[in-house]
Amino acid sequence: MERDIELLLDNCINEMRKGKSIYECIAEHPQYASQLQPLLRLVQKIETLPQPEPAPEAISGTLINLGHHIAQHSTTTEKPTAVEKLRKKSSIFNIIRRPKIAWAFSAAFLFLVVLFSAATISANSVPGDILYPLKLATEKVKFLLTFNSEKKAELRLTFSDKRLQEMIAVFQQSGKLDTTLLKEMLDEAKLALEENKIPIDKASIFAAKLSHVNAYQKDVLEKIRPRVNPSNRRIVDEAINMCDSRSRWMRRMMNEENEISPDSSAPDSTGSPQQMPRSKQKSNRWQWGPGCDWMR
Amino acid sequence: MKLKSGNKDLDDEELIQLLNRAKFNDSRALGTLCAHFYSKIYRFIYYRVNAVEDAEDLTSEVCLRVVKSIHEQKGSFYAWIFRIASNMITDHYRRRVVRSNVESVGESIEEMVDAGSRQSELIEQQELRQALRRLTEEQQEVIVLKFIEGYETDEIAGMLGKSAGAVRAIQFRALTALRNMSDMEKFIEEDRKI
Structure with missing residues (x-):
């Protein structure tokens, strides 16, 4: 019903x-x-009730608000692509914005600044100074981070020269000869010589440098010899002889190289290869290195 | 008698196209949707809250909610949007003290005087609106959608998620409740004299 x-x-x-x-x-x-x-x-x-109409301003105001919302929404919630996500994740700027990471970065940066400053200051240190171990550590790191044979040999020469400068500084300060430094100076020069992977086209330049270093070391040692304690003079004499021998050996090597023509690999008129210095016959490398007869 | 046909200036196909674009954050489609439904939602809300400012604010909130959650929209868009509006009205009454009827009616009368209506008609309309507000929420929704917005029973059933029979029952009970209100008697009696 x-x-x-x-x-x-x-x-x-x-x-x-x-x-x-x-x-x-x-x-x-x-x-x-x-x-x-x-x-x-x-x-x-x-x-018959009237149909109330909204004020046009109310409609436009709402639409404007919606426009703002849509604009914000589209910029903030737009789905990133996989590549963008990866970039966002790996971005260093996003990582360092995190307080802990930012603090760690700051601390690491500060540590590096302090370390770099200390290493710079330690460059003039001598045995007995607080920063001298840091100087040696810096040299070791520098050597380990060098992968080019030529650069390594150059570094050895530099270290050898530094040991000589340190030995002179110690001698001037205390009047005593630091035989350890003297030995290290000779060892570094020997190690430079034993770096056997120097390309042939740069070997002659290096040989000239090494010859010059040895000659310079010999001169310095000869100058300080009269002021050295007589008990150490024998050691100095041995070092002078060693530097002299090395310098002469290097000069002889260079002279042998100069005796052959510039295009040494080209065959002569008979068709046979030109004569190479004995030290260069077996390969295109200088035959110095461990075991070479460089004291002859 | 002036009977309304429901302002269907958007056909189903147009609405679906707009919705598809709106779901892809097409700002123009969203704007068109909101502009189209603004008046309908406004009237629906106005008859429930009986205050212009509140109706405008709530309509604006409904539009914002539509934009925010358009991706979740499923089924009938009309049902969905009027459900949002209905929930907004419920929240509105929950969270704030409702203005006194006198104030609201005063504002409404003022607006309508501006529109050129006669005073006696305005008083009648005011009383009728007050009577409508004494109905249950469900009855108010059906009355407004049917007689103010002009939707068909089947359409209202779809919007409210009810059967057509249930909507007819609500409509009958709402009109009967109005008839039984003491201040409604005079309208019926006066008309009978005519």
Whole structure:
């Protein structure tokens, strides 16, 4: 019964929307007229209520707000590609923005600055100074980080020269000869000579440098020899002889090289290879190195 | 009798296209959707809160919610958007003290005087709106969607997630409740004299 009147009411409302009057509608259902009529009148009343329209400013204001939101949303929540994600993750700038990482970076940077400063200051230190071990450590690190044979040999020569300068400084300060430094000076020069992977085109230049270093060391040692304690003079003499021998050996090597033509690898008129100095016959490398007869 | 046909200036196909674009963050599609539904939502809310400012604020919030959660939208868009509006109204009443009816009615009358309506009609409309607000939330929704917005019963059923029969039952009970209100009697009686 109730279902019927609910359906009838709805049908009447639809019919009225199509243009029928209340009376035409209820005339078709006279048994429900008393119930339907007041309800349909109420419907008429409700439908006469004004349709409030929003202010245009309210609509435009909302649309502007939405525009801002959409703009923010599109910039903040745009899905990054896999590459962008990887870049974002690996970006150093993103990593160092984290407080702990930033602190660690700062501490490491400060440590490096202090270490670099100390290493620079220690360059003039001599045995007995606090920073001297740091100087030696720096040299070792520098040598380990050098992979080129020519540069390594050059470093050996530099270290040899530094030991000589330190020995002179110690001698000037205390009047005593530091035999350890003297030995290290000779060892470094010997190790430079034993670096056997120098390309042939640079070997002659290196040989000249080595010859010069040995000659210079010999001169310095000869100058300080008269002031050295007599008990150490024998050691100095041996060192002078060693430097002299090395210098002469290097000069002889250079002279042998100069005796051959510039294009030494080219065959002569008979078709056989030109004579190479004995030290260079077996390969394109100078035949110095461990075990070479450089004291002859 | 003036009967409304529901302002269906967007057909289903247009709506689907707009929705698809809006779900890909197409700002123009989102703007078009919000502009189109703004008036409908505004009226729906206005008849529930009976205050212009509140209706505007809530409508704006509904639009923002639509933009934020358009990716989650499924099923009927009309049902979805009116459900959002309905929830907003419920939240609105929960979180703030409702303005007194006198104030709200005063504002409404003032606006309508500006529109040129007669005083006696305005008083009648005011009383009718007050009566509508005494209905349950569900009944108010059905009455506003049916007689203010002009939707068909089936459409309302889809929006509210109910059967057409359930909507007809709510509509019948709402109109019966209004008829039984003492201040509604005069409308019915006066009309009967006519």
